[in-house]
Amino acid sequence: MAxxxxxxxxxxxxxYARVGSAVGGLAVRLGAERVLGVKLDRxxxxxxxxxxxxxxxxxxxxxxxxxxxxxxxxxxEYVAELSQLQSNAPAMGWPFVKRRMASELxxxxxxxxxxFGREAAAAASLGQVHRATARxxxxxxxxxxxxxxxxxxxxxxxxxxxxxxxxxxxxxAIRTERIHDEISARLREELxxxxxxxxxxxxxxxxxxxxxxxxxxxxxxLSTGRLLTMNWLDGTPLLAAKDxxxxxxxxxxxxxFRAWYVPFYGYATIHGxxxxxxxxVRPDGGINLLDFGCVRVFRPAFVAGVIDLYRxxxxxxxxxxxxxxxxxGFKGLSRxxxxxxxxxxxxxYAPLLEDRSRRIDETNSGVYGRxxxxxxxxELRELGGxxxxxxxxxxxxxxxxxxxxxxxxxxxVNWHRAFHGLIxxxxxxxxxxxxxxxxxxxxxxQAA
Numbered sequence: 001m002a003x004x005x006x007x008x009x010x011x012x013x014x015x016y017a018r019v020g021s022a023v024g025g026l027a028v029r030l031g032a033e034r035v036l037g038v039k040l041d042r043x044x045x046x047x048x049x050x051x052x053x054x055x056x057x058x059x060x061x062x063x064x065x066x067x068x069x070x071x072x073x074x075x076x077e078y079v080a081e082l083s084q085l086q087s088n089a090p091a092m093g094w095p096f097v098k099r100r101m102a103s104e105l106x107x108x109x110x111x112x113x114x115x116f117g118r119e120a121a122a123a124a125s126l127g128q129v130h131r132a133t134a135r136x137x138x139x140x141x142x143x144x145x146x147x148x149x150x151x152x153x154x155x156x157x158x159x160x161x162x163x164x165x166x167x168x169x170x171x172x173a174i175r176t177e178r179i180h181d182e183i184s185a186r187l188r189e190e191l192x193x194x195x196x197x198x199x200x201x202x203x204x205x206x207x208x209x210x211x212x213x214x215x216x217x218x219x220x221x222l223s224t225g226r227l228l229t230m231n232w233l234d235g236t237p238l239l240a241a242k243d244x245x246x247x248x249x250x251x252x253x254x255x256x257f258r259a260w261y262v263p264f265y266g267y268a269t270i271h272g273x274x275x276x277x278x279x280x281v282r283p284d285g286g287i288n289l290l291d292f293g294c295v296r297v298f299r300p301a302f303v304a305g306v307i308d309l310y311r312x313x314x315x316x317x318x319x320x321x322x323x324x325x326x327x328x329g330f331k332g333l334s335r336x337x338x339x340x341x342x343x344x345x346x347x348x349y350a351p352l353l354e355d356r357s358r359r360i361d362e363t364n365s366g367v368y369g370r371x372x373x374x375x376x377x378x379e380l381r382e383l384g385g386x387x388x389x390x391x392x393x394x395x396x397x398x399x400x401x402x403x404x405x406x407x408x409x410x411x412x413v414n415w416h417r418a419f420h421g422l423i424x425x426x427x428x429x430x431x432x433x434x435x436x437x438x439x440x441x442x443x444x445x446q447a448a
Contacts (some may be wrong), residue, residue: 044045081207091128102228107330112222116142124277126190126293131232139232140219141290149191157184182390186272190293193228193445199292200230202442206222206263212255212286233288235280242408251285253411255416259287260402265307267420268298268433268447272394274401296394297439297447301327301431304410306395309424313342313349321345323381329389337386340379347372348399351415 097118101109110116113132120128127145134140157180189195199219206213216230223229239250258280263269271278273294282287305327312321321342325333333341351360380386388396406413438445 001342008313032077036248055382060198063227072434091123093117096147097130097144100147100226104144104224104294112396113140120438122277124291124311132229134222139224140218141232141443143193143228143230145191147224152306153187153191155188185295186296186394187391189295192225193223194225196292197223197294198442198444200228202269202295202438202444203263203289205288205290205438206267206269207259210252210255210258210262212361214282214288216288216290233255233280233290235282235288238276238279238281238405239408241281241371242410246410246412247408248285249411250413251407252281252287253406253413254418255287255414256402256405257413259289260398261419261422265296265303265426265439266431268303268431269294269299269435270398272296272398274398274405276405294394296391297435297444298391298427299447300393300435302329302391302395304426304428307426309345310349310352310419310423312316313345314353330386330392333386334383337380337383340376340383341386345371352419353416355414355416357412357414359410359412360403 050072070148093096099118101116105112112135114135114137114270115133117131119130121141122129127143130144131143132142134139193215196335197220200215200218204217207213207215214233219229219231238252241249244252256274256279260271263271271292271294272287273291277291278291280290305324308320308327309324311317318338322333322338325338325341336387343406351358
């Protein structure tokens with residue numbers, strides 16, 4: 001770890017001071033509106049909050065991205081603003097970059113490249129990417145972490161816990177302890193770029209038989225725990241393809257589906273962050289995966305539970321649904337809560353149940369799943385709430401995030417056949433053995 005990068009009390013205190021007005025202001029104003037009936041200009045406040053979080057960078061911005069996808073967690077005005085944080089973070093300037101690169105590769109770092117772009121090609125919550133050229137002429141992408149992120153993570157996770165606690169006083173439909181645990185674990189992992197390099201190699205192995213998906217190759221000699229260098233992959237943003245011919249949009253959607261679900265059903269692993277900044281589209285409709293910080297490795301039993309719940313919804317088998325939820329980690333579910341959760345599952349699995357080409361959501365909703373989720377959420381509140389298991393958090397996020405992508409594309413795909421092409425002949429024992437071998441090969445820990 002570079003000098004000054006430790007999780008320090010001073011760093012945390014400084015972070016508390018910087019985030020206090022943004023997060024505290026949100027909690028106080030929402031609380032005043034709910035409890036005291038004080039009216040506020042939500043649109044203006046939401047825009048102010050987005051500007052504050054975007055400028056702060058760090059994990060709070062990633063949390064904001066996540067919260068914008070959780071139904072009923074925040075009012076619609078906040079969702080609209082926070083969703084813009086996906087890839088619009090302001091970049092840090094050249095003096096910062098020079099100091100940061102010197103701390104990672106030494107004072108002669110520039111001599112190790114043929115060229116290095118002064119302007120960031122992309123900027124996100126925990127770091128920014130610069131284009132570079134290797135001494136042999138290869139095009140490179142250098143992902144450089146912002147300073148003092150370890151302190152920022154711990155400070156922001158404490159702020160998130162406060163937000164959850166305040167929200168729970170007004171809405172107990174979803175208990176958030178496990179959600180906080182899962183977000184905490186994943187954010188801490190995202191700080192370790194050496195681990196992300198192993199994730200990248202892991203994904204290259206899992207997807208090596210997928211011509212429609214490309215994974216970058218790392219450059220170990222130009223990488224550290226806070227700098228990840230890889231080959232540059234050319235591509236365009238997904239939204240640039242939304243007016244392409246239907247055949248092209250369907251090809252992109254199918255490649256996205258396989259990029260996320262070949263690893264899940266084949267290796268019990270999911271890319272937990274399918275936002276627009278984490279991939280690009282090649283001219284042939286192929287997908288470039290660009291970021292591997294948020295990766296979740298599951299127990300094979302969890303994957304078996306996902307498949308069992310599909311079969312339970314298809315066959316109307318309530319007992320199998322109970323078994324599936326228990327395999328996921330839900331505990332103490334009443335029959336009423338199970339039926340309520342099944343309504344959400346029926347929505348999520350609906351495209352997979354029909355053997356025909358169709359859009360992912362034929363209601364043409366502007367936000368995938370939000371109306372259905374809000375109804376389920378309200379009913380769960382009446383039933384006393386549930387505590388989602390940790391493993392459920394990123395799986396649900398991936399499903400909804402990908403659904404939103406397919407909605408943007410207006411893709412018409414036979415999701416049933418795409419899904420059955422991955423699950424037919426499923427064997428949890430074979431999956432477990434394959435997963436163990438692949439994780440060992442990548443130098444990653446086994447699923448807990």
